[in-house]
Amino acid sequence: MSTISSYLTAEHREADVLFSYAEQAIADGDWMQAETWFQRFTAATLNHFEKEETVVFPAFEQATGNSSGPTRMMRIEHEEIRGMFDRVSNAIVIHDVEGSLGLAETLLIVIQQHNIKEEQVLYPMTDRLFGGQHDGMVLQMRQLQSAG
Amino acid sequence: MNGAHTSLALEQAPPISVPFRFFLAAPVFLLAAGGLMLANGPELLASRWHPATLALVHLLTLGFLATSMAGALMQMLPVVAGAPIAFPRTVAGLVHLPLMAGTLWLARGLDRADAHDIRLAMAALTLACGVLLLACGHSLLHSPVRHATVRAMRLALLALTATAGIGIALAAVRVGMLNLALLPWTSLHAQWGLIGWVGVLVMGVSWQVIPMFQLTPAYPAAVTRWFGGVIYAALTLDSATPWLASAPAAWITTGTHGVLVTCLASYALVTLRLQAARRRKLPDVSLQFWRIGMASLLAAALLWLAGQVTSIGDDPRYPIALGMLYLAGFAISVVNGMLYKIVPFLVWFHLQSHPARRNTAPGMKLVIADSDSRRQLRLHTIALLLLFASLGWPVLAHVAGFTFVLSAGWLWWNLLQATRMYIRLAAGSPG
Ligand code: HEM
Numbered sequence: 001m002s003t004i005s006s007y008l009t010a011e012h013r014e015a016d017v018l019f020s021y022a023e024q025a026i027a028d029g030d031w032m033q034a035e036t037w038f039q040r041f042t043a044a045t046l047n048h049f050e051k052e053e054t055v056v057f058p059a060f061e062q063a064t065g066n067s068s069g070p071t072r073m074m075r076i077e078h079e080e081i082r083g084m085f086d087r088v089s090n091a092i093v094i095h096d097v098e099g100s101l102g103l104a105e106t107l108l109i110v111i112q113q114h115n116i117k118e119e120q121v122l123y124p125m126t127d128r129l130f131g132g133q134h135d136g137m138v139l140q141m142r143q144l145q146s147a148g
Numbered sequence: 149m150n151g152a153h154t155s156l157a158l159e160q161a162p163p164i165s166v167p168f169r170f171f172l173a174a175p176v177f178l179l180a181a182g183g184l185m186l187a188n189g190p191e192l193l194a195s196r197w198h199p200a201t202l203a204l205v206h207l208l209t210l211g212f213l214a215t216s217m218a219g220a221l222m223q224m225l226p227v228v229a230g231a232p233i234a235f236p237r238t239v240a241g242l243v244h245l246p247l248m249a250g251t252l253w254l255a256r257g258l259d260r261a262d263a264h265d266i267r268l269a270m271a272a273l274t275l276a277c278g279v280l281l282l283a284c285g286h287s288l289l290h291s292p293v294r295h296a297t298v299r300a301m302r303l304a305l306l307a308l309t310a311t312a313g314i315g316i317a318l319a320a321v322r323v324g325m326l327n328l329a330l331l332p333w334t335s336l337h338a339q340w341g342l343i344g345w346v347g348v349l350v351m352g353v354s355w356q357v358i359p360m361f362q363l364t365p366a367y368p369a370a371v372t373r374w375f376g377g378v379i380y381a382a383l384t385l386d387s388a389t390p391w392l393a394s395a396p397a398a399w400i401t402t403g404t405h406g407v408l409v410t411c412l413a414s415y416a417l418v419t420l421r422l423q424a425a426r427r428r429k430l431p432d433v434s435l436q437f438w439r440i441g442m443a444s445l446l447a448a449a450l451l452w453l454a455g456q457v458t459s460i461g462d463d464p465r466y467p468i469a470l471g472m473l474y475l476a477g478f479a480i481s482v483v484n485g486m487l488y489k490i491v492p493f494l495v496w497f498h499l500q501s502h503p504a505r506r507n508t509a510p511g512m513k514l515v516i517a518d519s520d521s522r523r524q525l526r527l528h529t530i531a532l533l534l535l536f537a538s539l540g541w542p543v544l545a546h547v548a549g550f551t552f553v554l555s556a557g558w559l560w561w562n563l564l565q566a567t568r569m570y571i572r573l574a575a576g577s578p579g
Contacts, residue, residue: 016363016427017427019363020363020427020428020429023428023430024428024429024430027430083506083507087507091511098513098514099511099513099514100511101430101511101513102510102511102512102513102514102515103511104511105511105512105513106493106496106511106512108361108363109360109361109489109493109512112359112360112361113227113360116356116360120293120295121230121292121293
């Protein structure tokens, strides 16, 4: 029985764990592991974005009649984060330790700032808007869950 | 898409020159403080009322801490509170220059007991603090966010108002414009400044950045919800004591100090525990600075406790040792460590919003290499150890001062290199 907010916040925390494994592998010079974990981190994050962009944001926009407010900002930030994934992956592929650690840390801070805005502003608003309909929306999001 | 993207990202944050002018100026004051110590040596440690000691305190509190914190506030308010500062360049200009000049005048005026310098300092610092408070206060009042960090920032700014107000009154006493009981008011000024302003702001910022940078669990809600307000209430209560008879006043002071120390010590313990449970296990220079800071804060709390129950409290070195642990060990370490996160991140952030640099902006570790910040961390640690040791062996004070000069110079150099990288890359990109 989870709220929209707790469901999505839990996904942030899971992605954090995957990120920390990838970063550790880079620091250890274990490039195979680094690629695998970073790949899993990227996949989990993209799947999370998809749930937000196809289930939560449209419902939010419809309920508030506003598609240029917080959800637009969040979509833009998703776009920015997607753009950064490739740069980190490329640095991992060429086994560039300083480059990939530096970009990974930068990516982490961008994502964390984004998560803070979602967790402190957008998710609580969403929870309030959809008081009785949490289960339905969480179910919709579960159906979008990718394997892995 | 890209165009809209760029302008939105920039809309949120002030121009890079706004925070950087503060970050680049701050280490120079740390360097000056080290220089003063190198020159004066053991004399500085003889008494908290020594003129050079008072000058040193303000080079550190106003010159290094308030300057860095003003820059960080102007940068963080739009992000954390969702409320940008209006006219950021003008505000930055009206705070930065008077703060620099006012700090130098105050330090020189206190050191040489020069009334003319102190009067200039009063005018300049009234302007700097006034503009900073109005600008940040305006932004915070319009903030739609009700987060503990935003509340802590509000309380910290109120505490800065009290600190600056009492500070200017103390300065007026110095130049014969006013008559006040110096002792209690100086203590209140120091408390509002060190605990209400520096302590609460550092706490509020840590609620956000400790979990964010190290992937630690969040701070317990009881801590983030209550500590700022409790500290504020204790400081307010203590501020009534100059008007009370001496017996109840002493009683209230001991009680409120106990509350303040308990909050600070618990904050330090909780932070160390969260950091021990962090998910990111990579060595991290900033984290080391934080840990040194928290350990010093705990040590300061224990020393205070020892001062209450043993005769250590009567030793003239006791207040000096407390000040060293709190100011140099805790506050300066934490701010120094934060600069190594915020400066490289901002270089990246502003470069990647240049269309031509979008996909080539250097990651944080290329802006300031770990090896460079680690060397400065070592110098800072050695300087702190020498400083503490000089309580027992006063001759070491000169060496401690010299090491602080090296450490501050190194910090400055690292930040300067980051800025030069930004300027070089930003100039190389069209747009
Ligand atoms: C508007 C800016 C300020 C002015 C004009 C000012 C002025 C003064 C003056 C005149 C004294 C000496 C009292 C005396 O012995 O006559 C003093 C002491 C002190 N100030 Fe400030 N101050 C300012 C800001 C700050 C800030 C922001 C902090 C801390 C964050 C601070 C911390 C202290 C401390 C700790 C002492 C006492 C040192 C001791 O107890 O030995 N001051 N200040």
